[in-house]
Every structure is written in structure tokens, then in C-alpha cells.
Amino acid sequence: MRKISLDRLDALFAAISKAYTLYIPTDTKAGAKFEKWHGEERLSDALNTVRSPKDFFFPQTENLMDFKVEGKNIEVIDTRSECGDFAVFGVRACDVKSFDILDRVFLSDPVDSYYKNRREHGVIISLACTKPAETCFCHTFGIDAASPEGDVVCHKTEDALYMEARSEKGEKLMSAVSDITEDADSAAVDAQKKLIEDRLAKLPLAELSADAFGDGKTSEFFNAPEWSELSEACLGCGTCTFVCPTCQCYDIKDFNTGHGVKRFRCWDSCMYSDFTKMSAGQPRLTQLERFRQRFMHKLVYYPTNNDGLFSCVGCGRCVAKCPIHMNIVKVMKKLGGSKNG
Numbered sequence: 001m002r003k004i005s006l007d008r009l010d011a012l013f014a015a016i017s018k019a020y021t022l023y024i025p026t027d028t029k030a031g032a033k034f035e036k037w038h039g040e041e042r043l044s045d046a047l048n049t050v051r052s053p054k055d056f057f058f059p060q061t062e063n064l065m066d067f068k069v070e071g072k073n074i075e076v077i078d079t080r081s082e083c084g085d086f087a088v089f090g091v092r093a094c095d096v097k098s099f100d101i102l103d104r105v106f107l108s109d110p111v112d113s114y115y116k117n118r119r120e121h122g123v124i125i126s127l128a129c130t131k132p133a134e135t136c137f138c139h140t141f142g143i144d145a146a147s148p149e150g151d152v153v154c155h156k157t158e159d160a161l162y163m164e165a166r167s168e169k170g171e172k173l174m175s176a177v178s179d180i181t182e183d184a185d186s187a188a189v190d191a192q193k194k195l196i197e198d199r200l201a202k203l204p205l206a207e208l209s210a211d212a213f214g215d216g217k218t219s220e221f222f223n224a225p226e227w228s229e230l231s232e233a234c235l236g237c238g239t240c241t242f243v244c245p246t247c248q249c250y251d252i253k254d255f256n257t258g259h260g261v262k263r264f265r266c267w268d269s270c271m272y273s274d275f276t277k278m279s280a281g282q283p284r285l286t287q288l289e290r291f292r293q294r295f296m297h298k299l300v301y302y303p304t305n306n307d308g309l310f311s312c313v314g315c316g317r318c319v320a321k322c323p324i325h326m327n328i329v330k331v332m333k334k335l336g337g338s339k340n341g
Contacts, residue, residue, distance in 0.1 A: 001162055001164045001184050001185070002162070002164070002174065002177075002178070002181035002183060002184060003160045003161060003162045003163065003182060003184035004160065004161050004177075004181045004182070005159060005160050005161075006156070006158075006159055006160060009043060009161065010039070011180050012161070012177060012181070013039075013089070014039070015177045015180055016087055016176065016177060018176070019085070019173070020085050020086050020173070020176075021036065021084060021085070021086040021087070022036070022037040022086070022087050022089060023035060023036055023037065023086065023088050024037050024041060024043055024089045025043065025044040025046065025049050025089075025090045026041045026042060026043065026044050027044045030050060031046070031049070031050040032044040032046035032048070032049045033049050033050055033051060034088065037089075043090065044090075047092070047129060047131065047132065047133050047136075048094075048095075048133070048315060048316070050243070050317075051242075051243060052095050052098065052243070052245030053088050053091050054095075054098060054102065056086070056088055056118060056122055057099070057102065057115055057118045057119055057122060058106070058115055058248065058250075060266065061264060061265070061267075062264060062265050062266075063079050063262055063263070064079070064114070064252070064263045064265055065077060065078060065079055065262075065263050066079055066261065066262050066263070067261040067262075067263070068260045069260060069261060080114065080117070083117045083118050083121040083122075085121050085122075085123070087122075087123040087124075087125055087173060088124055088125065089127070089154075090125065090126075090127045090154075091124050091125065091126045091148075092126065092129055092145070092148065092315070093126065093128070093138060093143050093144060093145045093147070093148030093149070094136075094138040094145070094245065094314055094315040095245050095315065096148050096150050097138075097141075097143050097149065098245035098246045098313050098315075099119075099124070101246045101306075101309065101311055102115070102246065102248060103119070104306050104309070105248050114265075123152070123169050123170065123173050124151045124152070125150060125152045125154060125163075125173070126149065126150030126152070126153050126154060127156060128145065128148055128153070128155045128192070128193070128196065129145040129146070130156060130192065130195075130196060131199065132145050132196070132199055132200055132203060133316060134205075135316030135320050136200075136203060136205070136314060136315070136316045137203075137205040137208045137314035137316065137329065138313055138314035138315065139200055139206070140205070140208045140209065140314050141210060141313060141314050143313060146193040146196035146197055146200070147193060149166065150166060150170070151165070151167040151169045151170035151173065152164065152165050152173055153166055155188075155189045155193075157188050157189075157192055162188065162189050163177075163181065205329060208332060208333070209332075209336065210299070210332065210336075212332075212335065212336035212337065213303070213310070213332070213335075213336070214299070214303045214304075214308055214310070215300075215303050215304045215308050216304065217299075217300045218296070218300055218304070221296065221299075221300060221335055222296065224335060226334050227288055227291065230291065230326065230330065230334055231287055231288040231291035231292065233324045234271070234287055234291050234324070234326055235323065235324060236271050236290065237271070237323065238269035238271045238272055239318075239321050239323065240294070240317075240318040240322055240327065241267075241270065241294070242267065242269065243317040243318060244315075244318060245313060245315055245317070246298075246311050246312065246313060247267075247269070249267065249268045249269060249270055249275070250265050250267055250268050251265070251266055251267075251268040252265050253266070270294050271287075271290050271291070271294060272290075273287075275290070295328060295331045297311060298310065298311045298312045298328060299312070299328075299331075299332070312328055
């Protein structure tokens with residue numbers, strides 16, 4: 001384990017940026033967001049960024065390919081370029097876990113080469129959550145905010161940042177900052193972990209359980225009468241899907257520029273009435289059906305197909321951002337019955 005004093009964070013970021021394009025969470029008018037570090041940016045004290053670091057690997061919009069059309073001749077132009085090495089600093093435990101969920105979608109056959117390219121070049125520097133928010137419930141899904149995963153795992157105490165490599169990519173990054181960091185024991189980190197665990201136990205959602213959900217529960221919940229009441233106020237705005245670190249729905253469209261055709265991919269939402277709409281019609285005609293699809297996927301369908309792994313990491317973004325305060329926590333409490341008090 002290595003450490004560096006907090007008053008030398010800029011020196012740390014400068015050292016990392018010599019070998020990697022570095023992004024850190026910084027405060028903006030729109031809230032905390034990841035920005036490229038140029039030297040003037042300051043590390044945000046916010047717990048979570050407004051949007052998750054999912055954007056680095058699965059961006060909201062991306063050009064997939066171009067087509068040059070001349071008469072009946074069509075030339076396919078591969079617009080991809082090799083991604084340079086980059087590092088994302090300050091990723092919380094919930095968001096780190098979201099990459100595992102996305103990997104199972106985009107790195108399964110057939111592999112999404114666009115996503116794979118970014119994952120191979122990205123280095124995740126995680127940061128333990130010193131002060132978890134009241135909207136946090138990552139523990140519900142077996143995630144430890146005090147001990148995040150990542151290529152490099154960091155803990156920030158009152159006066160220092162402690163860093164430990166957890167992968168080959170992490171070892172390589174740590175070698176780039178070895179001259180400005182020093183060896184340290186784990187005493188301060190162990191004390192901080194205990195403090196974080198005590199705080200987690202006192203959160204409003206500390207008792208939230210996912211035990212009622214998971215593999216094989218489709219028939220139990222699909223026709224539950226509670227869906228009608230739960231979905232009644234839903235606006236279908238898609239806010240929950242756009243701030244979610246694990247949502248992976250997208251649409252692919254072609255755009256005629258007048259000089260050729262660009263094919264691009266953009267995020268989509270299962271909450272929209274035109275999502276998965278086909279020539280034969282819309283498979284989910286009502287907002288109830290669309291609402292149910294989102295939460296059944298998170299709590300039942302995904303774990304059924306992925307060894308029990310839930311497609312929610314308890315980051316709390318949907319809890320904080322839903323305009324009508326309807327979120328996965330309320331769904332779990334309503335459908336989970338006695339297991340959630």
C-alpha cells in the first residue's frame with residue numbers, strides 16, 4: 001500500500017496524466033461530473049457524480065460507421081480508432097460493480113468491439129465512500145462501500161490518500177507514481193473502514209433486502225397486482241434509466257448527411273412508448289407494462305440469466321432524481337413484503 005498527502009493531490013494527478021488521459025469528478029453548475037484533468041480542476045467532495053462513469057465505456061451517443069453511397073455502390077467506412085490509455089479517478093464501489101454488469105452484456109458473444117476497446121484501455125481508480133448518503137443501498141446487493149473493487153483502490157483520510165493496486169493495470173499505474181508516493185501500513189485504512197461500516201449500519205435503507213427477488217421469480221411477480229398502483233404515477237420520462245449506471249438499452253439509427261450516411265448508437269429507455277416498437281406494433285402498450293419491464297429486469301430477469309447477479313448496484317441516483325419519487329426502493333419494499341419491513 002502507498003500513500004500521498006492530500007495537499008499533493010495535484011502532483012499525483014500530474015504524474016498520472018503523463019501516462020494516461022486522466023478524468024476526475026469535479027464540481028460544475030450541473031453537479032459533480034467527470035472532467036478531463038488539465039491542472040486547474042479540483043476533486044469534488046460529492047459522493048456520486050450526476051451521471052455515472054458508464055459513459056466512458058458505453059457513451060450516450062457514438063458513431064459506429066459511415067456509408068459512402070454512389071449510385072448502387074455502397075462503401076462501408078470503419079470510423080473506429082484505437083482508444084488511448086485513460087484513467088478514471090474517484091469511482092465509487094457501486095459504480096465499479098456496474099462495470100461487471102455491463103461486461104456480461106457487451107463482452108459476451110458476440111462481443112461489442114466498441115465497448116471492448118474502451119474497457120481494455122481504461123484504468124479504474126476507485127475511492128471508498130467515507131460518508132455514504134441517505135439514498136445509498138449498495139449493501140443490499142453485496143457491495144461494500146468501505147472496500148471497493150477496481151484496478152487501484154483508494155481510501156481518503158483527513159490528511160492522506162492511500163492507494164493499493166488490485167490488477168495488472170493497477171500495478172502499471174502505481175509504478176508511474178512510485179516516486180511521489182510512499183509505503184504505508186493499513187492501520188489508517190482499517191480504522192476508516194470500521195467508521196464507514198458504522199455509518200452504513202445507520203442509513204435509512206440499511207435493512208433493505210433483495211432476498212425476495214432473483215432467479216426463478218418471474219411467475220411470482222409478473223402478474224402481481226401491485227404493479228398497477230406502483231406504475232400509476234410514472235411519467236415515463238426515462239430519467240431513472242439515464243442516470244442508472246447499469247442500464248444498457250440503446251437504439252441504432254442512420255442519418256443522411258447529404259454527403260453520405262452515418263450510423264450511430266444512442267441510449268434508449270424501456271420506459272419510452274416507442275422502445276422496441278416494430279412494424280407489427282408495440283409489444284408493451286401500457287406504461288404499466290413498461291414500468292414492470294424495467295424493474296423485473298433489474299430484480300428478476302438479469303439475475304436469472306447471470307448467476308444470481310442483480311442489475312442494480314444501489315447507487316441511489318434514481319432515488320434522488322425521479323421527479324415523482326418512484327424508484328426501485330419503493331418497488332422492492334412493496335413487492336418484497338415482510339422481507340423489507
